[in-house]
Amino acid sequence: MYMMELGTVMVGIALAQISPGPNMMAVSSAALSGGRQPGLLSAVGVATGVFIWSVLFSFGIGAVIDAFPQSLTAMKLVGGGYFLYLALKSLWSCLKGSGSVGSVRDNLYSPASNIGFTAYRTGLFVVLTNPKAALMWVAVSMFLASAQGTHPALIVIGVLASCSAMVIYGIYALLFSTGVAVRAYQRFFRVVDGIFGAVFGVIGSKILIDGMRNLRS
Structure with a gap:
């Protein structure tokens, strides 16, 4: 595979990662509500999900x-159901007033706390359950096929895309x-959580409606 084709693919992937979307929402939500560590772990989850998709497609899931x-x-x-779940979580936090950063950070390093794992899992699931991903x-894969790319090339792109996701979403987390x-x-956590809930709700509803339409067709 030529470097020009590889560069073209990576520019497209990086632009998609930079643009606002579910991944950025998940990372920014974790960073705002939990601090730097959960935000970075959410970014790691997103990067892991990106790499998993590349591995799956290298093994032929695209044909499936x-x-x-x-x-x-x-x-x-x-995916629509999961995004609606995230929307309900954010809206519930907005309604009951559980978005205080201080209370979250007080428990962040508690042995019983799993906030870091939750942030990582959310970042991972947002990528793996998103049909657009x-x-x-x-x-x-189609671009690689037209450029006579190989399956190892897809893994290489997956590694690079995962690294770029870690850098881009890590910056968002910071x-x-x-x-x-x-x-x-x-000061405004109710408003922010409400916005997160509304955005996740719109995304989840759109994906779910598309899926239901496909079932009927």
Whole structure:
């Protein structure tokens, strides 16, 4: 595979990662509500999910999706449901007033606390349950096929895409865990959690509706 094709793919992936979306929402939510460590762990989860998708497509899951379109429909139903779950969590935090950063950070390093694992898991699941992530790798696979790329090339792109995700979303995590951002969140956490809930709700509803339409067709 030529370096020009590789560069083209990576520029497209990086632009998709930089643009606002579910991944950025998950990382910024973890960073604002929990601080730097949960934010970075959420970014690690996103990067892990990106690499898992590349591995799956290198082993031919794209052919499975092409042969069984119902699998993509199932992914839409599961993904839509998960995003609605995240929306309900954010809205519940908004309503009951549990978004205080201080209370979260007090428990952050408690042995019984699993906030770091929760942040990592959320970042991972947001990527793995997002049908658009699967479709992006379908496009990458098709581009590689047209450029006579190999399966190892897809793994290389996966590693690079995972690294770029860690850098991009890690920067988001650091930005949203700064003192200015945290203090603003402490003052307006109900509004912020409400916005997160609304955005996740819109994303989840759209994905779920698309999946239900596919079931009927």
